[in-house]
Amino acid sequence: MALTQVSSSKCCGGYQKVFEHDSTELKCKMKFAIYLPPKAESAKCPVLYWLSGLTCTEQNFITKAGSQQAASEHGIIIVAPDTSPRGCSIEGEDESWDFGTGAGFYVDATQDPWKTNYRMYSYVTEELPRLINSNFPADPEKMSISGHSMGGHGALICALKNPGKYKAVSAFAPICNPIQCAWGQKAFSGYLGPEKSTWEAYDSTVLAASYSGPELDILIDQGRDDQFLSASQLLPDNLIAACSEKKIPVVFRLQQGYDHSYYFIFSFINDHIKHHAKYLNA
């Protein structure tokens, strides 16, 4: 698969690059950002996949989150894909900011007109890792996943649906129970159709209740002053209850004063990378 380098900047002793490629899952050109730490010049490094939230592209995380310093120190590659297929000319894809373009919800759509291109779940879990492993000094056994908001939801479902695939998982202000919130209901009915049972396969709270597999260790940070928390879009209590019931280890931190923005991510990204490094570098 041909990769085209779009940009490259030295950062914290390593390189922050952006690549473009033709995606087979999404049937369009896709960009992704990749940070290569100094260690990557001489050895294979573990990979942390970062999934961004609604309206984001591959740029938001690499310019606003300040992750490169910790990635450099811990010797971790960070891959940040885009949040949906682009330029597919699907009718209605740009109508809302929380559905369609920039709002892939990390599912494999089953409904028209989305099912051809909107296969972000397979892209993130299958195509992208293959691409990374064959083109970069990545250790194929050491992968972990994280994300923010819709990306947090994406990270959690990828980990819960693929026991043992990801060595660590964490999230910032994730959408924990999409079938119960407005965002999720809108997206799932659009991508997956009216049958609610099909939605459950992409809901972390539901998945947690039936999870069986290697032990997870989930770190979640949530801003207390997050407007979407108070708007009942995120519903972390439901996930915590399910995980407590199922004895899935979670440390959930409600951070006083913080909102939903990248300033919040910037403030705690080091803790998350450290959390991932513990398992990736073990």
Added chain:
Amino acid sequence: MDLYESRGRLQAIAEEMAVIEEEEEEEQADEDAFVMVRKKTSYQPTEPADAFCTDCGAVTHSALQASGEHSQHQVFVLPTATHYMKSELSKCNSLLSERTTQMENFASNLEEIFITVEENFGRQEQNLEQHYNDVLQTLSQRRHERITALQDEKKLKMEALYGELLSCGRALDASKELIEKAQDLNRWQEQRAFLQDIFCPIRIKDFAKEEENLKMPISLDFVIPSTDFSDVKQMMESINVVPVSVLRVKETHCVMQQLLPNVQYEFWVTATNTTGISPASERAVYMTVPSPPVIREQECTSCSDAALIRWDSGNTNPVESYTLELSENSLSKSSVTESIVAIPTCECVAQLQPWKCYVIYVRAVNIGGPSERSQPITISTTGTFFHLLRETAHPSLSVSADGFTMFYLDEDLPLSDIAFSDNTFASCVAVLGDLMPVRGQYYWEVEVDEQTEYRVGVAYEDTQRSSYLGANTTSWCMRHILTPSRHKYEFLHNGWSPDVRITVQPLRIGIFLDYEHGTISFYNTHLQQHLYTFTCCFHHFVLPCFALDKPGALSLRNGLAPPCYVTQTARPHH
């Protein structure tokens, strides 16, 4: 020059300076008569005086220098002279201040001597008092013995005499009777009856012939028992020395056994022949080595690269210093690999290598030399090892015999058992642990039950004993609260905790203290899950702290190396 000479010279110079200055200023005829006198006796030139003779200390004229009384003297012009005298003055000044310092030192030395003399006096006084008390006691005892003996003897004699007196009395009565009878018989007229009864007189005659045994049954003198005063005599002789033991030998050498440790002895020899005892030889002074110290195992603590050893002196009198010997306990023979000498107090921090087993001894040292080795203590540098400071425990918190489990019992303690001190926790049922005062990394674990409501963390040694752990700025702790619906976890410092939810209850909590990064971290060890990290700035050393908020139990697990998931993330590698 000594102090007084310096002072005199200084005074002289000062006066001379005054003279010069006056001369330099203006002619004041009614000023210093001394000066006037000088002026009068010297040659009176027409110009004013412009020179000064340092030998006479007199103002003079430069013109006169070549001749006259100052011809051999050192004469300067006034400005030069002024400089010269001023430098002399400052020389004297510095000399005086030197002398002053010396005097001060001397004075403080005297003070020390004062104290020493006082102490020596005290010791001598005590010694004498004791000695004389002993002597008096012995004498009193002897007196008592003698008197008792005399009394007993007197009693015996009196009894014997009394007995004799009685028998005498009886003999007297019998004799009297016989005499009466004889007299009666003598008066009888009838010859027949007289002869008939003469047997009786014959009997009397026989009787009268008997000589009374009138020997004194007892001697009038009292026997004086010989009292043995030799020991008293010896005591009096030895009154000026510490109790002495005497050995008689025929050889020219002698082995003194059974000496006491850490004591100064004086030895001297006398020779004895038939004529008598020689004067004593010169005295040889010898100090016995001290007794070995006793290591206090319960107060020793260690970590992966050091150990703090504490011990008791083992001697009632002070020793000069202590030596700590450590050797690696590898294979069979353990020879001393390192010694730390001249330790002034009864504790020492020894730097060690990690992952080794050491055997440590302590010796006490005085001028006589080092003592025997103490009983050893074994230290394994596998990780942090410490005991609980029982004296800080709240009265309701009891510690198991092995010192690693603590209980808050669901009983009302009787008031008599509730003994608070300045050092015990008064409200929070808490206790502190004894960590090494070294800024390194420490790791320990705590085991709890599902129901245990606890606080575990670290606190400064002087954390308020009246306050709760985590409620002040001097302590940091993780707290577990059990509500009817769920488990609640707090990470408390200064009364504030972040809002953290934990889905799987930790039953074994790993606590990692890192002075370099200023962090204290908590882990669920069963899951290797990081729970929370405080980032602080430790101004002083902190100690582990433990508390139980409700009746329950908590166990401390010690001597563990921090797991890699704990240390790895503390130091990211590149």
